[in-house]
Amino acid sequence: MNGTFYIIINITIMAVLIYILLYLRRKRVSFTVRVMLALICGIAFGAALQLIYGAGSQIVNSSNTWFDVIGTGYIRLLRMIVIPLIFISIVNAIISQDSKNLGKMAAQIIAILIITTAISAFVGAGVAKAFNLTSEGLVAGEKEQQAGLGLEQRLEDFQSKPIQQQLIEIIPINPFYAMTGQGSSATLSVVFFAAVVALAAIGIRKSKPEAAESFVNLINILHAIVMRMVTMVLRLTPYGVLALMTRFVSNSDFSEIARLIQFVIASYVALAIMFVIHMAILMVFGLNPISYVRKSAPVLMFAFSSRSSAGTLPLTINNQVRNLGVADGHANLAGSLGTSIGQNGCAGIYPAMLAVMIAPTVGINPMAPAFLIKLIIITALASFGIAGVGGGATFAALTVLSAMGLPVGLVGLLIAIEPLIDMGRTLLNVSGSMLAGVLSSKFMGELDTEIYNSRKIEEV
Template identity: 30%
Template sequence: MTRFSFTAQVFVGMATGLLLGFWARTLGEASALAEALRIVGEIFVQLLRALVVPLVFTAIVASIAALRDLGNAARLVAGTLIWFAITALIAVAIGLTLGTVMQPGVRAGVDVAAAVAPTTHGSWLDFLRGLVPANILGLGATTKLVDGAATTSLSFNVLQIIVVAVAIGIAAVRTGDQGSAFLSFNASALAIFRRVLRWVVRLTPIGTAGLLGHAVVEYGWQSLSALGAFAGAVYIGLGLVLLVVYPVLLRANGLSVRRFFAAAWPAIQLGFVSRSSIATLPVTEAAVERIGVPRSYAAFAVPFAATTKMDGCAAIYPAVAALFVAQYYNVPLHASDYLLVVLVSVIGSAATAGLTGALVMLTLTLSTLGLPLEGAGLLLAVDPILDMGRTAVNVAGQALVPTIVAKRQGLIADIADADPQAVPVPASA
């Protein structure tokens, strides 16, 4: 009997979500079906997010303990940062080229009245402040007034969690015998959380149906008409990076394109529908380990990448969007301005880690170039649709870099001709 593969299940979930989403749109956004899709999607993402803090913390501490026995730990970290920069440089170059050739700002049909300065801004000072943990868990609370009632919600800053976990991991290792009990407990906790993750991941087809269906209900595709050239430029850039650049880099490093995407595709799909690299983080890490990347390195590289490696949000999108705003307001850009976009894109994603994704990155780019921040408001109507593709590319890049670095450091075997179905699944994943 042929087994119905997990990837096929996710595809079925996506198709079901699309059909239910279009059906719900005909019934109205207030229909029971639309509400059910929203609730299913939110619950699934909430389950994934609930695992992020304990998984990231225990995984980072465990990776620090494991890396102490690796003679090439420094080279792994340096290689990770170098490949972050290389792939971001390629992505921003593609974005600048498409923005220059397609000139989406000249062809925009959006009304200038839509230009409203966003309330969230990116800054380098936010990055420095974000490195300092507000508390041991990296948690924060926000209180808002909704219909006259105060509502408090908790959030977490993954970058701060990584900083805390690295500090505690190093301290536990340096403590010696007295820290051994803590490291043993941490290893047991990590195994338990991975087992829970495995249960949640099995719900991915259902969660995918809810998330994609809700996206169709809430956003549809009508917003693309006024900003068609801009959206087209962004998605062409995303497609080039995902389907051309990444496969070329994999082949150039002796890796199987087929095997990589067979393992990473569930995470890429989940990133597309959830629009959250953080919520997808546990699935991305499991995918990287299925490819053959050692857990000791994957546990460090993937969480770090999930906060600082964003080829979609921090490279392609701000490059195209910055040119859109300059063209829309008829502001000439010079070679030095293009170099500034490259600089911000290569290192700027780290400056926005733990903050609000692409909007913060865009405002950081606009302010660096001296372009009107109101230009970001022109793009908000189509942003959710673009965010799906951006996040999918983010997640793919977050899996790609650890795979390439591990291969170049000799941590995984030559798998250029390996069967993707033969990729081992970690027993405790």
């Protein structure tokens, strides 16, 4: 039989799995259960495809191009609504917020994101040392060498633009270009422009009350429409997770993963420890971590399967408001800023682990207090300094290693296992964003604890 027949079989199996998920929805099985089931089925189906046809086979690749219609299509739908969601939600939140509290809210959210990233760096460094990870003995193949050369070039390009220039670029020359999502600082530029528009609307309340009221009404209408769009797209989450996990597992190079398995395990240990610290922080401030995990599970599972903090943003904001009782302003600002600032996994744990692995090769004791303190400070600052630059963990690692005077080639050596580690990092990043929203809302007395503590989970 030719390959087309097997591809049709694979597509049919995917269609059957989707039908099962649709059937469970009609039977009112909870959203969390359906997302979890989609995750498990995707892993099982992807593993079966690789075992039957082999990694990188034409049949698997051709099947995945069809599965991408669902998985990548879903991520594109989410990204389609990200910019409208950020702009309308930020404007709506600010015009509904006491302007005197706006600066305090933003400062608290940024502080929480930066502080948790500093803690993440300490955790990453400690776990790397506990596992005795080192870059010595890692051999670069052709792919890794090419990746390393590419990263060196990206580092040169990045260093040519000082941090002051990167911060200035957050202010958009053309806000409509920023709204296309194409600029390097698109997300933060949209947040900045939305804040300016909202403050201008607040400023005309006394001089032109009718115009201000009309604008508020327009924003309320647009906000209702955008949130309805979010709900429509979020209902597709189980099917997106199924397709994304199937593609990831079926394409994974398990031989490369096995070669670097110690680093993979150490990374997930560090990520797990930091997630537990998130839960401990909630407990310190009188919030039940079990409620947080139970209500945030679908969001975190999607973040894990999609590897996209920005793509997860609609789910992040929706979950904070509907299930965690976070005030709109805090949820929108924490979610939006969290896609670019203070990412605990990508900008905290990962670069710190690499620094500890490389340090001994250049004669530095990675556990020396001076080195650790410098590493934690640089990592925390870098998580904000590269806010407007795409590339996430890669740019964070390049920036930190360069600032510490360490070679950056190791980033290229780990290219084969990047996707696997990035799944856990993205989950932690999204958790950090939601944690910032919950805590800032709590600090300012705007957290609805009745919603947070309720056993009810609002379905989408």
